[in-house]
Amino acid sequence: MFLKSDDIKRLEIDFNSGVVPPPFSHVFKLKLGFEKDFINTQFTIQYTDRDELSEEEIIAEGFNLDDDFDFIGEVAPIWEQPFKELYTASKWSNKKELDDNGGIKIFAKDIHGKIARSIPTNQDEWHMLAQEYIQAIFEITKKEAPLTIRYRKVTKENTTDYTLTVKFSVRKVIVEINGSIKEMDWEESRELLSNIYLPDYDYEIASESIPKKRGEYIDCGDGVWHKFGKGVTNLDDNFDAISLVQKGFENLNQL
Numbered sequence: 283m284f285l286k287s288d289d290i291k292r293l294e295i296d297f298n299s300g301v302v303p304p305p306f307s308h309v310f311k312l313k314l315g316f317e318k319d320f321i322n323t324q325f326t327i328q329y330t331d332r333d334e335l336s337e338e339e340i341i342a343e344g345f346n347l348d349d350d351f352d353f354i355g356e357v358a359p360i361w362e363q364p365f366k367e368l369y370t371a372s373k374w375s376n377k378k379e380l381d382d383n384g385g386i387k388i389f390a391k392d393i394h395g396k397i398a399r400s401i402p403t404n405q406d407e408w409h410m411l412a413q414e415y416i417q418a419i420f421e422i423t424k425k426e427a428p429l430t431i432r433y434r435k436v437t438k439e440n441t442t443d444y445t446l447t448v449k450f451s452v453r454k455v456i457v458e459i460n461g462s463i464k465e466m467d468w469e470e471s472r473e474l475l476s477n478i479y480l481p482d483y484d485y486e487i488a489s490e491s492i493p494k495k496r497g498e499y500i501d502c503g504d505g506v507w508h509k510f511g512k513g514v515t516n517l518d519d520n521f522d523a524i525s526l527v528q529k530g531f532e533n534l535n536q537l
Contacts, residue, residue, distance in 0.1 A: 289392035300384020480523035484513035
């Protein structure tokens with residue numbers, strides 16, 4: 283059964299990573315209640331099968347020993363419409379349960395008490411939106427700070443500094459260009475952000491010092507600078523993500 287999105291009062295998102303080895307394998311559940319002035323939210327994430335690994339192996343993969351997390355609280359209502367719009371735009375499979383590859387299941391309940399349980403075919407879109415919402419929760423609880431990405435272009439004539447601050451908790455992207463502050467469209471920022479994380483960054487030659495020599499540099503949010511043309515490479519020879527990142531920052535001048 284497909285529910286009318288405007289009537290949805292409650293939405294639950296169940297995710298299972300499927301046949302992924304630990305320490306990466308995990309499950310999470312989001313329960314969203316659309317109230318008048320906020321989204322009543324319950325969230326839990328559990329990492330699975332970690333008893334197969336030593337503490338050293340878990341940490342070596344960049345995880346902590348206490349990555350499981352629970353949250354009950356309120357999230358800004360600005361997130362309600364994106365979930366309802368995605369529900370409306372989704373197509374649904376005939377499957378009752380997820381297979382070994384895992385994925386997302388959706389439970390929805392409307393104001394009339396009607397219930398729908400479905401598996402969307404547009405899994406990537408649901409996963410992306412859920413991950414963004416989880417980041418909002420992490421910001422609200424101070425588990426993580428807003429994502430901040432820095433980009434610096436040094437030429438013979440001048441230096442241009444760009445700073446992107448992604449505030450998931452309020453679904454805003456603030457752009458600062460040499461001290462001038464603007465706001466970027468959220469959907470447009472998604473494309474730039476996804477491109478930023480496509481290339482391979484060589485952390486062996488990254489620098490903590492603010493670059494001053496001629497070139498283009500990026501700090502992906504972890505406090506170190508990578509120079510384009512040296513230490514930043516495309517993973518796919520047929521897809522020039524580096525040029526898209528450079529063009530994306532250049533386009534910010536038009537905001």
